[in-house]
Amino acid sequence: MSIATQLPLDVATLRADFPILETTVHGQHPLVYLDNAASTQRPRQVIEALVDVYEHAYANVHRSAHYLAAMANDRYEDAREAARRFIHAKSAHEVIFTSGTTAGVNLVARTWGDANLRPGDEILLTIAEHHSNIVPWQQLAERTGAQVKFAPVSDDGHLLMDDFARLLNERTRLVAVATVSNVLGTIHPLGEIERLAHAAGALLFVDAAQSAPHMTTDVQAMNADFLAFSGHKVVGPSGIGVLYGKEALLDAMPPFLGGGSMINVVTTEGFTTARLPAKFEAGTPPIANAIGLAAALEYVEQVGLERIHAHELALTQYAHELVADLPGMRILGPAPEHKGGLISFNIEGLAAMDIAELVDQQGVAIRAGHHCTMPLHARYGIAGSARASFYLYNTREEVEVFAQALRSAIKMLRR
Amino acid sequence: MSKAAVDELLDTFDLFDDWEERYQYIIELGDELEHLPEEHKVEANRVQGCQSMVWLVADIEPTQPRPTICLAADSDSQIVRGLIAILMKVYSHRTPEQILAFDIEGLFTKIGLKNHLSRSRSNGFFSMVNRIRLIAEAAQ
Numbered sequence: 300m301s302i303a304t305q306l307p308l309d310v311a312t313l314r315a316d317f318p319i320l321e322t323t324v325h326g327q328h329p330l331v332y333l334d335n336a337a338s339t340q341r342p343r344q345v346i347e348a349l350v351d352v353y354e355h356a357y358a359n360v361h362r363s364a365h366y367l368a369a370m371a372n373d374r375y376e377d378a379r380e381a382a383r384r385f386i387h388a389k390s391a392h393e394v395i396f397t398s399g400t401t402a403g404v405n406l407v408a409r410t411w412g413d414a415n416l417r418p419g420d421e422i423l424l425t426i427a428e429h430h431s432n433i434v435p436w437q438q439l440a441e442r443t444g445a446q447v448k449f450a451p452v453s454d455d456g457h458l459l460m461d462d463f464a465r466l467l468n469e470r471t472r473l474v475a476v477a478t479v480s481n482v483l484g485t486i487h488p489l490g491e492i493e494r495l496a497h498a499a500g501a502l503l504f505v506d507a508a509q510s511a512p513h514m515t516t517d518v519q520a521m522n523a524d525f526l527a528f529s530g531h532k533v534v535g536p537s538g539i540g541v542l543y544g545k546e547a548l549l550d551a552m553p554p555f556l557g558g559g560s561m562i563n564v565v566t567t568e569g570f571t572t573a574r575l576p577a578k579f580e581a582g583t584p585p586i587a588n589a590i591g592l593a594a595a596l597e598y599v600e601q602v603g604l605e606r607i608h609a610h611e612l613a614l615t616q617y618a619h620e621l622v623a624d625l626p627g628m629r630i631l632g633p634a635p636e637h638k639g640g641l642i643s644f645n646i647e648g649l650a651a652m653d654i655a656e657l658v659d660q661q662g663v664a665i666r667a668g669h670h671c672t673m674p675l676h677a678r679y680g681i682a683g684s685a686r687a688s689f690y691l692y693n694t695r696e697e698v699e700v701f702a703q704a705l706r707s708a709i710k711m712l713r714r
Numbered sequence: 715m716s717k718a719a720v721d722e723l724l725d726t727f728d729l730f731d732d733w734e735e736r737y738q739y740i741i742e743l744g745d746e747l748e749h750l751p752e753e754h755k756v757e758a759n760r761v762q763g764c765q766s767m768v769w770l771v772a773d774i775e776p777t778q779p780r781p782t783i784c785l786a787a788d789s790d791s792q793i794v795r796g797l798i799a800i801l802m803k804v805y806s807h808r809t810p811e812q813i814l815a816f817d818i819e820g821l822f823t824k825i826g827l828k829n830h831l832s833r834s835r836s837n838g839f840f841s842m843v844n845r846i847r848l849i850a851e852a853a854q
Contacts, residue, residue, distance in 0.1 A: 325733065650789075650790050650793075652793070653791050656793055657793075683766075707734075711738060714741075
């Protein structure tokens with residue numbers, strides 16, 4: 300690790316890049332934005348990249364050959380290269396632009412899944428998965444007669460690896476797991492999961508939505524067969540995401556959506572498909588959003604993912620310290636050192652939604668609900684939880700404001 | 715809801731200087747709301763909304779000259795219970811025509827709770843207002 304990566308973040312300077320952080324909430328409170336696991340905010344560099352492409356370099360891509368088309372094409376393919384670099388893929392052909400993580404999961408379920416799964420085959424998930432990494436597999440199971448299995452988690456939010464290993468067998472065709480749980484925050488032991496999954500002959504799909512923004516993503520080091528993440532959680536535009544797949548797998552898969560770009564030749568009798576990555580990018584892609592995503596990935600790379608992770612860990616530890624002893628507090632998931640930058644919790648007897656609403660009145664944006672993880676909440680016997688999630692622009696002072704707002708909310712609801 | 719009752723509610727909210735007093739009052743209204751018996755807290759009565767659990771039961775009362783609608787509702791959220799208490803004052807034991815004619819958005823804007831009627835899918839309260847209006851339409 301170089302000296303630069305060991306230095307703490309200069310958060311004040313970083314914050315100046317994010318215009319929306321200047322927002323005044325309900326007419327009086329400075330915004331404290333702690334809903335980053337749902338979506339992050341964007342720096343000027345990303346907003347300017349979007350404006351610049353629309354003002355100076357916009358045309359459709361992979362169609363026309365005029366001056367603007369060539370510029371748009373170059374920037375769009377440069378964006379693919381930026382995404383390749385970000386996830387350390389071997390080839391840019393392995394990088395498919397999608398609308399987000401959900402679209403990536405659905406693409407693999409619809410193409411690889413429909414082509415390969417047979418009745419009796421199994422897909423192994425964890426109980427902590429986001430609905431977007433559950434429902435497409437359940438739909439696939441309905442179509443093919445395959446079965447979806449769920450590996451359990453412990454009371455403190457760790458994946459139970461013995462059970463995980465037991466659930467793997469020769470019928471398991473795919474293991475699909477998130478690197479980081481969006482509720483528990485748990486960083487799953489991906490190395491061990493990969494080793495066990497591949498030893499059982501299954502493929503590994505990695506949902507990196509909650510890790511790509513916060514820690515280095517290296518698809519080759521993790522030996523992922525597929526990996527997906529979303530732009531909007533990594534200071535990029537909404538409506539853009541990346542699906543990675545090993546080239547041989549993507550090559551063998553049938554196309555997903557039909558339309559322009561994804562074909563080689565179309566006749567009245569039928570069509571032949573284009574080569575990667577066009578094969579999976581039917582229609583006009585989210586051109587500007589892809590270019591904006593490249594600016595976002597460059598931004599977080601420049602800040603440094605190790606530093607971002609260290610910063611978030613410090614904030615999460617501080618949040619635990621400040622709120623753990625509040626009366627009735629139940630924090631979900633493991634200790635901060637095993638987590639990504641978030642804290643999900645319930646206060647005994649109080650509705651998470653009420654907590655979120657009363658802290659919002661004090662300028663603090665957190666989320667309450669089931670966070671698209673109903674099976675996980677059912678596992679813990681709760682309907683929902685409140686979640687504060689941190690990112691590179693959050694400060695210790697903001698964690699203090701959050702803790703104070705939480706104390707006030709509890710006091711009002713408890714009278 | 716009679717004009718006097720609406721005015722009284724508006725007068726009360728006018729007294730509040732800040733969000734804390736406003737919400738404290740809503741929470742108090744919720745405390746006073748009768749709980750729905752457990753047997754009514756079933757899926758069929760649940761108003762779909764992402765963030766909180768809300769149950770709503772409606773009966774048509776054969777009052778003369780026009781039938782009226784009797785409502786009861788409950789939630790796991792103290793704040794939503796307070797909002798339900800306001801909603802009951804406005805809607806319960808009214809005719810379908812009165813329910814449909816009442817400007818609920820106007821009232822909630824005036825008392826500083828407009829965000830609860832935002833079209834957010836996560837907002838069970840908005841869905842509850844919609845369901846009551848549908849019940850009123852069907853009873854017309």
